[in-house]
Structure formats: structure tokens, C-alpha cells
Amino acid sequence: MTLTTVEFDDVTDDRYGGKAAGLAALRRLGLPVPVGFVIADASADVDAREAGECFSRMAARGATPVAVRSSALGEDGDDQSFAGQYDSVLGVDSVDDFVAAVHTCADSVHSRRASSYSGQPTATMHLVVQRMVDARAAGVVFTADPATGRRDLMVIDAIAGLGEALVDGTASPDHLLLDREGNPAVREVGEVPVLAPDEIANIRSGALRAAEQWGRPMDLEWAIDRSGTLWWLQARPITTLPGDLNEMDSPLAGEDHVYTRCNIGEMMPGAFCPLTASVSGFAIDYAMQMTQVVARAQDKYEKPWLQVGYFQGHMFLNMTEGTGLSSGLLGNSLEQFSISICGRVVEELKPKPPKPLVSKLINTVRLSTYALSAGPAIRRLHDQIADFRIPSSDDARVVLRELESGVEQYCDITLTHVRSSSRAAVAANILESVLMRQAVKNGHGEDEGRAEATKLMAGASDVESALMLEELDSVVHTIVSDGVATSDFLAAEPGVAVTHLRASGNAAGTAVRQFLERHGHRGYRELCMRDPSWAEDPEGLGAMMQVMVRSTVHRADREPVNTVVQTSTSSSIKFLARLAQGGARGREETKSKMALMAHSLKLGYRHLGEVLAKVGRLPDADLVFFFDRSELHRVVGSDDVASLVASAQKRREALAFQNSLEFDDVSVGRPVPLIARPHGDVTDGEIIGRPASRGSVEGVVRVAKSIVDARDVQPGEILVAPVTDVGWTPYFTVIAALVTDIGSSVSHGAVVAREFGLPCVVNTLVATQTLKTGDRVRVDGDRGVVTRLDRAESLH
Numbered sequence: 196m197t198l199t200t201v202e203f204d205d206v207t208d209d210r211y212g213g214k215a216a217g218l219a220a221l222r223r224l225g226l227p228v229p230v231g232f233v234i235a236d237a238s239a240d241v242d243a244r245e246a247g248e249c250f251s252r253m254a255a256r257g258a259t260p261v262a263v264r265s266s267a268l269g270e271d272g273d274d275q276s277f278a279g280q281y282d283s284v285l286g287v288d289s290v291d292d293f294v295a296a297v298h299t300c301a302d303s304v305h306s307r308r309a310s311s312y313s314g315q316p317t318a319t320m321h322l323v324v325q326r327m328v329d330a331r332a333a334g335v336v337f338t339a340d341p342a343t344g345r346r347d348l349m350v351i352d353a354i355a356g357l358g359e360a361l362v363d364g365t366a367s368p369d370h371l372l373l374d375r376e377g378n379p380a381v382r383e384v385g386e387v388p389v390l391a392p393d394e395i396a397n398i399r400s401g402a403l404r405a406a407e408q409w410g411r412p413m414d415l416e417w418a419i420d421r422s423g424t425l426w427w428l429q430a431r432p433i434t435t436l437p438g439d440l441n442e443m444d445s446p447l448a449g450e451d452h453v454y455t456r457c458n459i460g461e462m463m464p465g466a467f468c469p470l471t472a473s474v475s476g477f478a479i480d481y482a483m484q485m486t487q488v489v490a491r492a493q494d495k496y497e498k499p500w501l502q503v504g505y506f507q508g509h510m511f512l513n514m515t516e517g518t519g520l521s522s523g524l525l526g527n528s529l530e531q532f533s534i535s536i537c538g539r540v541v542e543e544l545k546p547k548p549p550k551p552l553v554s555k556l557i558n559t560v561r562l563s564t565y566a567l568s569a570g571p572a573i574r575r576l577h578d579q580i581a582d583f584r585i586p587s588s589d590d591a592r593v594v595l596r597e598l599e600s601g602v603e604q605y606c607d608i609t610l611t612h613v614r615s616s617s618r619a620a621v622a623a624n625i626l627e628s629v630l631m632r633q634a635v636k637n638g639h640g641e642d643e644g645r646a647e648a649t650k651l652m653a654g655a656s657d658v659e660s661a662l663m664l665e666e667l668d669s670v671v672h673t674i675v676s677d678g679v680a681t682s683d684f685l686a687a688e689p690g691v692a693v694t695h696l697r698a699s700g701n702a703a704g705t706a707v708r709q710f711l712e713r714h715g716h717r718g719y720r721e722l723c724m725r726d727p728s729w730a731e732d733p734e735g736l737g738a739m740m741q742v743m744v745r746s747t748v749h750r751a752d753r754e755p756v757n758t759v760v761q762t763s764t765s766s767s768i769k770f771l772a773r774l775a776q777g778g779a780r781g782r783e784e785t786k787s788k789m790a791l792m793a794h795s796l797k798l799g800y801r802h803l804g805e806v807l808a809k810v811g812r813l814p815d816a817d818l819v820f821f822f823d824r825s826e827l828h829r830v831v832g833s834d835d836v837a838s839l840v841a842s843a844q845k846r847r848e849a850l851a852f853q854n855s856l857e858f859d860d861v862s863v864g865r866p867v868p869l870i871a872r873p874h875g876d877v878t879d880g881e882i883i884g885r886p887a888s889r890g891s892v893e894g895v896v897r898v899a900k901s902i903v904d905a906r907d908v909q910p911g912e913i914l915v916a917p918v919t920d921v922g923w924t925p926y927f928t929v930i931a932a933l934v935t936d937i938g939s940s941v942s943h944g945a946v947v948a949r950e951f952g953l954p955c956v957v958n959t960l961v962a963t964q965t966l967k968t969g970d971r972v973r974v975d976g977d978r979g980v981v982t983r984l985d986r987a988e989s990l991h
Contacts, residue, residue, distance in 0.1 A: 198245035199235040203228065211235060211321045212266030217430035218323065224408055226401050226427045230258045231325030233266060237301040243294045249324070250293040258326035260288035263296040266321040267304055281320075285359065286327060297322060328426050330418040332389045333358030334368060336402045337433060339412035344437045344852035345868065346412060348380070349373040351398055353389040358416060358428075372870065373399060380870040390419075397425050405430050412436055437852050438845025440507045443469045443823065445500035447865050452515035453544045454504050455861045457537040457958070459512045461942045462786075464918045465901075466508030466853035468725050469846060470800060473823035474602055475722040475793060476510055479503050482610035483517075486617065490562040491554070492519030506866045508853030512536065514544055514861070522547040525559040531628070538885040538938070538958035543863050562617075569614040573781065576611060576788040579604055583792070586799045591810070591831045594803045601796050602824070608792045612785040626772060646886050646977040659783040660943060661950040663714050664924045670706040671743045671928075677703065685744060689737030689906075697733075716794035717787065719902045719922025724797045725820040729922075738906040739925040746910040746929040783946065790921070803827075812836055814844075821846040860937065860960055882962055886979035887938065887945035888955035893984065894931045896970040898963055913974055915962050919944040927951050932974040934962045934981055956981055 201211060206219035215233045222228045234241070234249070253259050265281035282303035284296035304320040334353035339346040352368040369389045372381035377399050390398070398417055406413045409432060416429040463475070483502035487493045493501075493516075504511040514536060521532040533541035550558070583601050586594040631644030674680050674696075680703055684692045696707050715730030729736045804819030812830060813819060821843035822830055830836050856868040897912040899905040905926050908914060914930040916923065918937050924947055927933070933948050938957030948955035954976030956962075962981060966972065971984040 198237075198241055198249065200249060201233040201235055203231065203233070206233060209268075212268055212323075213431055214264060214266035214323050214429060215321060218325075218427075220408060221405065221427045221430050224404055226404065227424060228427050229326040229328055230256065231261070231323060234297065234322040234324060237297060237320050237322045241294075241297050241301065246294045246297050247290040250287075250290050253324070253326070260286045260327045261293070262323075262325050262327050263287055263293070263300050264323045264325075265300050265303060266323045268319045268321075285357070325428075328418040328420050328428070330357050331355070331421050331423075332394075333416075333418040333428075334389075336398050336415050336417060337412070338402050338406040338415075339433060339436055340372065341414075341433055341435050343855065343868075344440055344849060345856075346436075346439060346441070347375045347867065348870070349377075349399060349402065351390070351395065355389055358418060371395065374870075394419060394423075394425070401425065401427060437848035438842070440849050440853050440856075442842075442846065442849070443472065443505065444507065444865075445472075445503075445505040448501055448504065448513050448516060450864050451545075452513055453541060453861055453863055454506075454511040454866050455514050455537055455541075456509065456511055456858050456866075457860050457937045458942075459503065459510050460937050461918045461920060461944075463510040463722060464720060464920060466850055466856065467505075467510065467720075467723055468508075468820040468850060469823045470820045470827075471722070471724045472505040472510070473825075474605065474724055474796060474800075476503055476505050477824075478602070478606045478609040479510075479613075481606045482613040485610055486562070486565075486613055487516070487519055489565045490520055490523060490558050492523050492558075504866070507856055507868060508850060509856065509858065509866070511858075511862075511866055514541065518544065518547050520562070523550045523555060523558045524562065525555045527559075537860055541861050543861055566614050566617040569611060569781070572611045573615060573785055573788075576608060576785065579608060580788060580792050580795065583795055585795050586802055589806055589809075591803060591806045591812070594799065594806060595827060595831050598796065598799050598803065599824070601792075601799060605789075605792050605796060608785075608789055612782075612789045615781045615785040626768070629768065646889055659780075659787050660921055660924055660947050663717065663921075664927060664947065664951075666710050666714070667740070667925055668743065668928055670703065670710050671740060671747055673703045673706045674740075674744055675747050677701070681744060681748065685741055688734075689741055690734035691737075692741065693733035693737035716791045717921050719920065721790040721921060722793045724793070724800050725817070726797075728794050728797075735902070735922075742906060742908060743925055743928055749910055783943075786921070786943075807831070813840065818843050818847065821850075880983040882934075882956075882959050882965055882981040882983075884934070884956040884959035884962070884979045884981065885938070886955075886976055887942070887957045888933075888948040888953055888976045890932075890952065890954035891973065891975045891977065892932045892954050893971065893973045896966050896968055896972055897930075898966055898968045900963055913972060915966050917963050918942075927953060932956075932976070934959060934966075934972075934974060936960055936963055 201215075203215070203219045203222055206215050209216040211233045218228050218231075232249075250259070250261070253261055262283065262285045264283040267281060282300050284299055287293050287296045300322050301320050332353055332355055334351060335358070337350040340348040340350050349372070351371040351373065353371075354368045369384040370381065371379050371384075371390075373395075374380045377396065401417075402413065402415055405415055409430075412433045414431050414433045415427060418426050418428055420426065459479070462479075467476070477499055480499055480501065480503035481496065484493065484496050487502070488495060502513050502516050504513055514533065517536070518529060518532060521527045521529050529544060529546045530540050533539065533544055549555075583604055584597070586597040588594050588597075626648050630648045634640065634644030634647070674684055680701065684696065687695065693707070696704050697711070698704065711730045716728050718726070718728040718732060719735065720726045721728060727735070800819055801816065804813060804816030807813040807819060807830065808816045818840065819827070822839065826839060830839055833839075858866050858868055892913070894911055894913045896915050897905075897908045898915045899908065900917060902922055905914065905916070905923060908926055908929055910929050911931045913932045913934060914926060915934045916936075918935050919933065920943055923944070927947055928951070930953065932954040933944055934955070935944055935957045936959055938944055942957060945955055945957055954974045956974055956976060956979050959981065966981075966983070973982040973984060975982070
């Protein structure tokens with residue numbers, strides 16, 4: 196056949212494959228590309244004489260030796276890279292070797308590995324021929340991090356010499372991770388770094404130009420020759436990235452605003468789908484804004500995403516907006532506000548101008564009355580929730596209209612919960628402040644006062660989460676009382692075990708059905724519209740119950756400990772303690788009601804997804820959770836939803852990447868995920884947190900970064916988690932102590948730990964990063980200190 200060659204400057208599209216198109220585009224950008232050309236539609240029977248003439252022309256230009264590489268249709272495209280699936284031949288320096296190289300590369304289009312990779316018929320094979328770079332260094336650069344999906348990071352891998360050793364994995368490269376400004380966030384290099392700082396800067400600059408030209412993150416190969424010239428060898432889109440992790444971010448309320456994961460991270464742990472943000476996140480933001488309106492910290496409900504932010508799938512509190520309360524109320528300082536949210540004074544937080552004394556007095560009376568008079572609103576919650584009927588229509592428009600009405604009710608219910616939480620926080624903070632001042636006055640440290648406040652808050656009765664756990668523990672005891680039932684329950688897979696138990700007619704079956712009737716709407720991440728509740732998640736519930744059953748079989752039961760107020764305590768302190776206990780009880784009650792309304796909404800949205808999937812507007816029902824509410828109106832009513840559906844699918848891919856992100860406890864401006872967690876306040880083997888439940892215990896650590904990890908917990912271990920919500924509660928009957936990264940004395944974990952007599956330290960910030968499963972530690976719940984001891988001899 197006649198051999199057809201095409202110069203790079205004549206390549207204007209991808210008809211000659213992605214590699215050729217990428218090199219041509221790089222040349223048009225003005226980036227240095229080694230001289231070469233394309234052999235169009237090569238085949239194994241290419242004419243040897245013509246091939247020899249091509250090589251001779253390169254030799255005459257001083258452009259040998261050459262590299263011969265594939266540029267098949269579809270290779271290095273938007274969807275697949277085909278990296279390494281076709282053959283390349285490097286260092287070709289003779290006519291005969293060139294002819295052989297062309298045959299080898301052309302033939303590789305028929306290889307088993309290529310057809311297996313693509314699953315498509317044989318592609319048309321074009322070949323790129325280029326002058327080889329006499330490389331001092333070579334490597335790759337990714338303008339986004341393919342491992343984390345983060346588009347604010349750049350990855351450079353570099354080795355000395357040719358880059359083939361990097362591609363085939365036979366050499367360990369220098370590895371650089373650059374932040375948005377180009378600073379090295381991770382720098383793993385050898386004794387003699389491959390790249391100088393100016394070379395890193397040049398690679399970054401060229402890669403950013405390419406990414407801007409393509410309009411998407413890029414994967415580029417480069418080489419630096421012996422004279423120090425940077426050459427670009429390949430450019431292709433990164434095909435393994437999920438959707439943009441920032442795509443659904445809420446507006447930033449202010450570049451200097453301080454955001455935190457503390458507090459809201461307890462209620463909304465991990466990353467959430469966009470629908471959860473526009474339902475639960477919207478409701479929380481609404482409730483907090485309305486509380487500010489009552490206290491005259493803002494004039495009116497202004498717009499969404501003022502008090503709450505949604506960034507890279509995670510929820511944040513806007514502490515800057517929250518300072519409106521501390522500057523406008525009596526007896527409330529910026530320091531108290533930041534301690535109540537973050538467990539420490541937040542130096543980055545700047546106060547708003549203080550209001551006049553008269554305004555402070557009026558606002559304090561208004562807000563205190565609003566919080567303390569929440570009783571009637573709390574009592575109305577049952578009827579409010581009962582008024583909402585879970586949609587069942589087959590008309591998507593009707594379903595969506597009913598759900599929008601339900602979201603309005605959810606906002607009102609969430610506002611009632613915020614009022615209840617405010618009542619709880621006010622009482623707890625006053626009690627702690629008074630006792631800390633007394634402790635200092637008596638010559639003791641503030642920690643002594645905190646510990647005393649923790650002890651006094653432990654006497655609350657009828658706390659819903661503790662009662663719920665007692666009922667589940669009763670179900671477990673019913674199972675354990677029957678040896679055969681116990682064996683059967685433990686032998687089965689967790690989901691099968693619970694499903695069989697619910698269907699059985701024995702006492703244990705009756706007990707678990709009654710438990711789920713009362714508490715089936717609860718669960719891990721219960722405000723998420725997508726995550727199932729206990730009633731819908733037999734596998735998750737079964738895993739927890741099996742841990743509890745094994746613990747009950749192998750050790751004596753742990754009875755709840757309700758510490759009573761000491762008789763020697765003054766009447767004023769007793770009164771404050773009763774207020775704090777009542778606040779904790781009311782907070783847990785309204786949290787359950789809020790979860791019940793969220794449960795009804797999630798069932799409704801799931802039904803909407805099923806309706807839309809049934810009529811072909813969505814490929815599957817689950818995708819409904821990856822739109823926000825405004826988009827759902829278009830999904831239901833628009834004629835063309837293809838682009839929306841494609842975006843939602845990318846968001847679904849992104850969620851797992853978002854869930855792996857971690858953030859510092861506070862961020863100024865847009866929160867940026869951590870690349871490596873700081874070690875925080877860790878000195879002499881001690882991790883400093885905040886005391887939340889008294890007592891001291893030594894034991895083996897079980898780090899559980901998710902509730903799935905917690906299924907491996909063994910009796911008597913110390914649970915170390917980022918945060919715990921109600922879904923973790925059953926494990927409290929098994930563990931010896933609790934340590935969390937974030938939290939406060941009135942957080943869910945602290946409340947339940949006190950009721951069950953578990954030492955508890957919260958707000959360590961770094962415990963899950965510093966400790967490892969199998970470490971042996973001492974948890975001092977009186978001082979808020981976790982001390983690392985000798986590592987356990989064996990891991991459980």
C-alpha cells in the first residue's frame with residue numbers, strides 16, 4: 196500500500212487518533228514538541244521502501260533516533276486512554292529497525308489486550324513518529340489528582356533518564372503534589388531530587404496552559420533534555436476523574452468568613468448527595484437564620500446558604516454569621532460562642548461590632564424567651580409530622596408538589612429542634628462556666644470545673660437515645676435467652692439474621708418488630724435523603740445486633756449509670772444541672788422528630804425516583820438523589836433531560852471521592868480539604884481533647900472512620916471515631932470508652948456516654964489520624980486527655 200504521511204501542523208482534529216491530535220494542539224499552543232509526523236492508516240504490509248524513505252528524511256533533518264508510537268482512533272480520547280495497550284518502539288536508528296517498528300506498532304491493533312481493554316472492534320491504526328529526546332529527566336504531570344479527584348491539586352512524577360521506566364513500573368519516581376498556588380503539599384523525592392524548582396514551575400505552567408486549552412484536566416508526558424529544554428511528548432484528558440467535587444458548592448457568604456465542620460459534623464457526618472443538601476441542609480440553614488431574626492442578628496430571612504455552607508459534598512457552619520448572636524446578646528462573648536461550637540477559642544474569628552446595651556437586653560430577652568418557650572412547639576411536632584402523607588401518586592408532578600410542601604414542614608420542624616438545642620446549649624454552657632469559675636477560685640484548674648459539669652449533666656432521665664438503646668439491648672437479651680436462637684442469629688449473614696428474626700413468631704421476633712415500629716426511622720446519617728434507616732437496612736442493623744449479642748454472651752452486661760446531683764451541691768447549681776439535663780432530654784426528643792420527618796421525605800423522594808425511572812426520565816431510581824430541588828422541576832417537566840442526567844451520574848461518581856475528604860476544624864473562606872491531617876495538640880504521647888463523660892479506663896483502640904468499620908469492634912475496646920450520631924449508639928453497650936475528633940459536652944456521643952457510664956473525650960481533632968487499631972491507650976474523661984501506652988501485642 197502507499198504510505199501516507201501527515202505533518203503535525205496539518206492535524207486539525209482527532210481523525211488521526213488522540214495522540215496525534217494532542218501533539219498538534221500542543222504545538223499550536225507554542226509548547227515545544229519534538230519534530231515528527233503521522234503515518235496515516237498504517238498496516239502490517241506497509242511498503243518497506245516508502246517507510247525507509249520516511250526515516251531517511253528524518254535522518255537528514257538530524258531528527259534520529261526516533262520513537263514510533265500508536266495513535267489509533269479512540270486512543271487518548273475523552274473516554275478511554277488505552278495507555279500501554281498498543282506497542283511503542285523507542286530508539287529506532289536504522290531503516291530496517293524503522294520498518295520493523297512500523298510493522299510491530301501497526302500489528303498491535305489486533306492484540307488481545309487491546310481488544311479486551313476496549314471491548315470494541317479493531318480500531319484504525321495511525322502511527323506517530325517523533326525524534327527521540329535525549330532525556331536527562333522525564334515523567335508525567337496530571338493537572339488534577341486522579342487518586343482523590345481533586346482539581347485543585349497537580350501531580351508530577353519524575354525519574355532520571357527516559358520515561359519508560361516510569362510507565363512500566365520498574366523505577367520509583369520522585370512524587371510531587373502541588374497545591375493551587377504551585378507550592379509542594381507533598382514532596383517525596385530521592386537523595387538528589389530529579390527536578391529543580393524552576394523546572395517544576397515550567398512543567399506546571401505548560402500543563403496549566405494545556406488544561407485551559409482543552410477545558411478539562413489533562414494528563415501530559417514530558418522530558419527535559421541534556422541542555423535543560425522541556426519537551427512535551429503527549430497530551431490527553433484524564434479519563435478516570437469523577438465529576439467536579441466542587442460542582443454543587445453553595446455560594447460563599449464571604450471571602451473572610453470562618454466555616455467549621457464542628458457541631459454540624461455531628462449531625463451531618465461525611466459527604467452528602469446534592470438532594471440532601473437542598474433538603475436537610477436547606478432546612479438547617481433556614482432554622483438558624485430564623486433564630487438570628489428572632490434575636491435581631493439579621494433583619495429577615497435573606498437567602499439560603501448564609502448560616503450553612505455546602506462545599507465538596509460536606510456541610511459547614513458559618514461561624515462569622517453566627518457571631519451576630521454573640522455581639523448582640525448579654526453575657527455572650529465571641530470566646531463562649533466559639534468554645535460552644537468548636538470546643539476552643541477560634542482565633543481566626545473576628546467579632547461583629549457590639550450592639551448598645553439596651554439592644555442587647557431586648558435581644559437577650561427575645562431569644563431566651565424563644566428558646567425556653569419551645570415546649571408548645573415541641574408538643575405540636577407529632578401532629579405536624581402526621582399531617583404529611585408520603586406521596587404515592589404515579590404522576591411525578593403531583594409527587595414533587597407534595598414533597599415541596601413536605602420540605603416546608605421540615606423547615607418548621609427543624610426550627611423547633613434548633614430552639615430545643617439552644618435551650619440545651621444555654622443551660623450546659625452556663626453550668627460549665629459557673630463551675631469552671633468556682634474551680635479556679637478554689638485553686639483548681641478549669642478542667643476540674645468541666646469534669647464536675649460533666650458529672651452533673653449525667654443525671655438526665657428519659658433521654659430518647661439512651662431509652663432507644665435500652666430497648667435494643669432488651670431485644671438482644673431476648674435473643675441471648677434462647678441458645679438455639681442465639682446460634683442461628685450469629686451464624687447467619689447480618690441482613691439475613693434480622694430479616695428472619697422480623698418474620699419469626701417468637702418473643703425475639705416480636706421484640707424487634709416493636710423496636711422498629713418505634714425507632715425504625717433512626718439510623719446512621721439519618722438526615723440523609725439517600726441513606727436507609729434501620730427499618731430499611733437489615734444488614735446494618737444486623738451487624739450492630741450481632742456485635743451486641745456476642746458481647747452479651749461473653750461478658751457481664753453494662754448497666755446504665757445515672758449519676759445524681761450531690762447533696763452537697765448548692766441549690767443554684769442543682770437548678771442549673773436540672774436545666775442542663777432537661778435541655779439534653781428535649782434536644783434528643785426533637786432530634787428524633789426531625790429524623791422522622793426526614794425519613795418520610797426520603798421515602799417520598801425514593802418514590803419519585805421510581806416514578807421517573809419507570810417512565811424513562813431517569814436510568815435508575817437512585818439517581819434522583821443527585822439533583823438539587825430546583826433541578827428536579829426540570830427533570831419532571833422538561834423535554835430534554837439528557838444533559839442533566841449526565842451531570843447527575845458524574846455527581847454520583849464524585850460522592851465516594853468527596854466522602855474521603857477531610858477538613859480542618861475551621862477554615863477561613865472556602866474550605867479546602869486537608870492533604871495530610873495536622874497532628875494537632877499531641878505531646879508526650881498525649882492527645883488533648885475536651886472532657887465529656889467522667890472516668891478513666893485503659894484499653895485497646897478500635898479506629899472506626901465509618902459505621903461499617905465499627906462492625907469489627909470487640910467487647911471492651913475503646914472506640915475512636917470522627918464523630919458519632921444515633922446510628923452508632925448500639926455499640927455503646929460494647930465499648931469501654933469513646934474518643935471522637937469533633938464534638939462537645941452536649942453532642943450525641945457525650946450524652947449517651949454519660950448515661951452508660953463510659954469515659955468520653957471529644958474534640959481531639961486528630962485522634963482517628965494519630966491512633967491506630969491495636970494501640971493501647973488510657974482515656975481520661977475527667978481531664979479530656981488520651982494517653983498512648985505500649986502498643987497491644989496483638990490486634991483484635
